[in-house]
Amino acid sequence: MKAELISVGTELLLGDIINTNAQYIARRLADIGIFVYYQTVVGDNPQRLKEAYDIAFKRSELVITTGGLGPTKDDLTKEIAARYFNRKLLLDMDSLQKIETFFKNTNRTMTENNRKQALFPEGSKILPNPNGTAPGCIIKEGKKIIIMLPGPPKEMAPMFEASVMPYLEQFQDCVLVSKVLRVLGLGESLMEDKIKDIIDSQTNPTIAPYAKEGEATLRITARGRDKKEAEVIMAPVEKKIRDRLGDNIYGVGNTSIDEVVAKELIKRKLTIALAESCTGGLLAYRLVRNPGVSAVLIEGDVTYSNDAKMRRLNVKKETLGKFGAVSEQTALEMVQGIVKSSNADIGISVTGIAGPEGGTAEKPVGLVYVGLYIKGKTMVRKFNFPGNREKIQNRTVMNALDWLRRELEHMN
Amino acid sequence: MKAELISVGTELLLGDIINTNAQYIARRLADIGIFVYYQTVVGDNPQRLKEAYDIAFKRSELVITTGGLGPTKDDLTKEIAARYFNRKLLLDMDSLQKIETFFKNTNRTMTENNRKQALFPEGSKILPNPNGTAPGCIIKEGKKIIIMLPGPPKEMAPMFEASVMPYLEQFQDCVLVSKVLRVLGLGESLMEDKIKDIIDSQTNPTIAPYAKEGEATLRITARGRDKKEAEVIMAPVEKKIRDRLGDNIYGVGNTSIDEVVAKELIKRKLTIALAESCTGGLLAYRLVRNPGVSAVLIEGDVTYSNDAKMRRLNVKKETLGKFGAVSEQTALEMVQGIVKSSNADIGISVTGIAGPEGGTAEKPVGLVYVGLYIKGKTMVRKFNFPGNREKIQNRTVMNALDWLRRELEHMN
Numbered sequence: 001m002k003a004e005l006i007s008v009g010t011e012l013l014l015g016d017i018i019n020t021n022a023q024y025i026a027r028r029l030a031d032i033g034i035f036v037y038y039q040t041v042v043g044d045n046p047q048r049l050k051e052a053y054d055i056a057f058k059r060s061e062l063v064i065t066t067g068g069l070g071p072t073k074d075d076l077t078k079e080i081a082a083r084y085f086n087r088k089l090l091l092d093m094d095s096l097q098k099i100e101t102f103f104k105n106t107n108r109t110m111t112e113n114n115r116k117q118a119l120f121p122e123g124s125k126i127l128p129n130p131n132g133t134a135p136g137c138i139i140k141e142g143k144k145i146i147i148m149l150p151g152p153p154k155e156m157a158p159m160f161e162a163s164v165m166p167y168l169e170q171f172q173d174c175v176l177v178s179k180v181l182r183v184l185g186l187g188e189s190l191m192e193d194k195i196k197d198i199i200d201s202q203t204n205p206t207i208a209p210y211a212k213e214g215e216a217t218l219r220i221t222a223r224g225r226d227k228k229e230a231e232v233i234m235a236p237v238e239k240k241i242r243d244r245l246g247d248n249i250y251g252v253g254n255t256s257i258d259e260v261v262a263k264e265l266i267k268r269k270l271t272i273a274l275a276e277s278c279t280g281g282l283l284a285y286r287l288v289r290n291p292g293v294s295a296v297l298i299e300g301d302v303t304y305s306n307d308a309k310m311r312r313l314n315v316k317k318e319t320l321g322k323f324g325a326v327s328e329q330t331a332l333e334m335v336q337g338i339v340k341s342s343n344a345d346i347g348i349s350v351t352g353i354a355g356p357e358g359g360t361a362e363k364p365v366g367l368v369y370v371g372l373y374i375k376g377k378t379m380v381r382k383f384n385f386p387g388n389r390e391k392i393q394n395r396t397v398m399n400a401l402d403w404l405r406r407e408l409e410h411m412n
Numbered sequence: 413m414k415a416e417l418i419s420v421g422t423e424l425l426l427g428d429i430i431n432t433n434a435q436y437i438a439r440r441l442a443d444i445g446i447f448v449y450y451q452t453v454v455g456d457n458p459q460r461l462k463e464a465y466d467i468a469f470k471r472s473e474l475v476i477t478t479g480g481l482g483p484t485k486d487d488l489t490k491e492i493a494a495r496y497f498n499r500k501l502l503l504d505m506d507s508l509q510k511i512e513t514f515f516k517n518t519n520r521t522m523t524e525n526n527r528k529q530a531l532f533p534e535g536s537k538i539l540p541n542p543n544g545t546a547p548g549c550i551i552k553e554g555k556k557i558i559i560m561l562p563g564p565p566k567e568m569a570p571m572f573e574a575s576v577m578p579y580l581e582q583f584q585d586c587v588l589v590s591k592v593l594r595v596l597g598l599g600e601s602l603m604e605d606k607i608k609d610i611i612d613s614q615t616n617p618t619i620a621p622y623a624k625e626g627e628a629t630l631r632i633t634a635r636g637r638d639k640k641e642a643e644v645i646m647a648p649v650e651k652k653i654r655d656r657l658g659d660n661i662y663g664v665g666n667t668s669i670d671e672v673v674a675k676e677l678i679k680r681k682l683t684i685a686l687a688e689s690c691t692g693g694l695l696a697y698r699l700v701r702n703p704g705v706s707a708v709l710i711e712g713d714v715t716y717s718n719d720a721k722m723r724r725l726n727v728k729k730e731t732l733g734k735f736g737a738v739s740e741q742t743a744l745e746m747v748q749g750i751v752k753s754s755n756a757d758i759g760i761s762v763t764g765i766a767g768p769e770g771g772t773a774e775k776p777v778g779l780v781y782v783g784l785y786i787k788g789k790t791m792v793r794k795f796n797f798p799g800n801r802e803k804i805q806n807r808t809v810m811n812a813l814d815w816l817r818r819e820l821e822h823m824n
Contacts, residue, residue: 015439027427280700281693288692386518
């Protein structure tokens with residue numbers, strides 16, 4: 001079944017609000033194996049809305065609309081659908097009563113134009129709206145189905161779950177199972193190079209690479225008659241990909257490198273302390289945004305000035321003078337200093353040039369040294385990161401955490 | 413000029429990501445008086461993308477695409493546009509060189525498919541991308557204009573401002589001047605209440621309030637024959653609004669409370685040191701993301717454990733025992749400790765319960781104490797923030813910085 005979403009509303013066209021409904025519905029349809037081929041946003045205009053229906057039904061069987069079910073004369077979604085399917089609008093007494101009750105219960109005055117919300121194209125299946133005054137409705141004619149939902153996400157989503165999902169599941173003869181692999185240490189194009197032949201030779205499952213901020217992801221989607229069959233179809237291809245990408249795969253699904261590392265530290269009861277310069281607290285914050293990390297994070301020192309590096313971390317004045325704040329030696333003394341004062345099992349230090357100022361030919365913007373102390377061993381790595389200040393800081397944090405993740409894996 | 417947006421990408425159709433680009437572009441076009449009539453999302457499929465171009469140019473003169481400029485074979489936006497306009501794809505040596513330099517500077521291997529990003533339809537105007545490897549481009553043929561932009565918002569938005577806005581302004585016969593006032597200390601609805609009569613009585617300039625994460629903004633847009641006339645029309649209304657909102661307005665345009673504070677500290681050469689618990693480095697990082705802050709930020713201590721609070725900040729064991737880590741007394745000793753050890757002009761401390769765990773009836777999730785040392789005076793404020801862990805951390809940081817901003821203003 002090919003599906004298409006039509007979001008109706010001038011506020012979307014003006015950019016006043018963001019189209020979260022389209023994302024919500026698209027994701028839920030993907031969950032039950034209905035693929036959305038197009039999403040369209042159109043204003044509250046009868047002619048353009050009619051044309052949007054025409055175009056949509058030429059290329060899709062299922063059209064889901066959001067918005068335009070309100071009481072004002074600008075709200076036209078049902079009216080134009082009635083015209084498209086050549087049906088009369090009829091008053092539904094049951095819906096009218098519910099609307100009257102809703103107004104009574106919320107101590108508001110019902111105006112005459114609210115009656116409009118109880119009008120539906122003849123033969124519609126009406127979808128109750130427990131969270132507002134606009135019920136939704138479904139028209140099915142031959143192979144064409146239109147499902148009209150209210151615009152406010154807080155009304156749309158519960159209606160979608162309660163009425164639309166059960167309605168749609170009856171039409172599905174296959175199930176899609178989808179899995180996202182998260183990759184660090186390879187860019188999107190390098191990752192794709194490594195598995196290009198697998199991607200090209202596959203139709204079920206399909207494999208789609210994406211670039212995310214500082215990392216790459218890979219979505220594998222398998223189709224089967226039921227969940228089990230889809231999983232069986234996916235397994236060998238996933239294994240092949242995992243063999244190629246190895247430990248560059250750091251996680252599955254909706255996670256992040258900081259979450260993976262935080263969970264691992266909590267699980268293993270390994271304490272950690274951080275000494276940051278150019279990332280300015282971002283490394284600490286990324287760990288702290290994960291609940292429960294207080295059990296393992298002893299402290300983070302944002303030693304931004306040389307004074308703080310010496311005072312807090314015992315970095316030697318001579319080291320700063322001879323090699324500079326951004327150097328292997330400073331990164332080394334920083335991580336040694338934070339481990340010594342905190343007595344943590346693991347230490348990470350970061351010093352670098354995040355830019356836009358401060359770069360030289362010898363030490364360009366993007367040069368970063370990361371120090372890692374783990375299992376009594378101290379190591380320093382040099383990185384050169386692309387991008388602006390924010391990207392350099394972000395990539396520094398992701399790569400520092402990814403390094404720690406790999407070390408923790410090899411501890412097994 | 414009728415405009416239409418086409419967002420290209422399977423990840424949008426699957427609901428993996430939300431279409432923030434469409435909102436951004438729609439809003440910016442509205443600012444210069446270009447109305448978007450349709451927004452379409454279509455996948456990385458040559459046939460369907462071609463049809464989307466056909467439909468779009470039947471009803472609009474200006475088509476702006478986002479996405480599909482990447483290096484992989486799924487990226488087809490330029491290729492299909494070349495086919496639509498019947499033009500060859502030519503290699504742009506200048507762009508190729510920039511891409512090669514980008515890879516060289518970042519020590520990454522450029523793969524063969526990255527060359528694809530330097531191919532453009534013959535006769536294109538090329539739009540540089542300082543934040544990534546995919547330049548954008550414009551094709552103008554008769555009345556038809558297509559503008560192709562990269563998908564990642566952090567690349568798209570700067571390109572839109574630097575290259576697309578100046579390009580489009582030449583087609584407009586009136587000029588819109590727009591100004592965004594940024595407001596902290598009042599919620600969106602409270603702000604709207606205060607100026608509702610001004611909003612309702614105005615058509616030129618128009619006034620649009622928005623809620624942003626933790627703050628509110630107000631966009632004033634004036635229309636005139638030229639920039640000067642628009643500014644003259646805006647001025648008295650802006651003054652009226654400023655009179656009503658007073659020092660809740662902390663900035664104008666594309667700024668943030670951390671930028672305002674960082675600039676002010678740098679200008680006044682006032683040093684600062686931070687002691688954070690529940691925000692875990694976010695406060696330090698917000699300051700550090702602003703270039704040049706190294707001149708004033710001495711250090712930040714993320715004293716997440718009680719041990720670190722005592723060792724680093726000299727918080728008394730008895731204070732932690734008697735009042736707890738989340739208390740007015742602890743916040744006070746934290747800020748005194750960080751100021752004493754760093755010798756900074758200004759100190760901020762934060763301790764609170766960011767949740768989701770750790771709340772009690774007496775000290776619920778969202779309870780935060782902020783300490784501020786300035787001009788020899790130490791103060792502590794208590795806050796109760798709504799929302800989840802991330803929101804509480806974010807609001808804590810914004811309110812702490814806003815407090816400092818107001819104190820700095822009153823120092824004049």
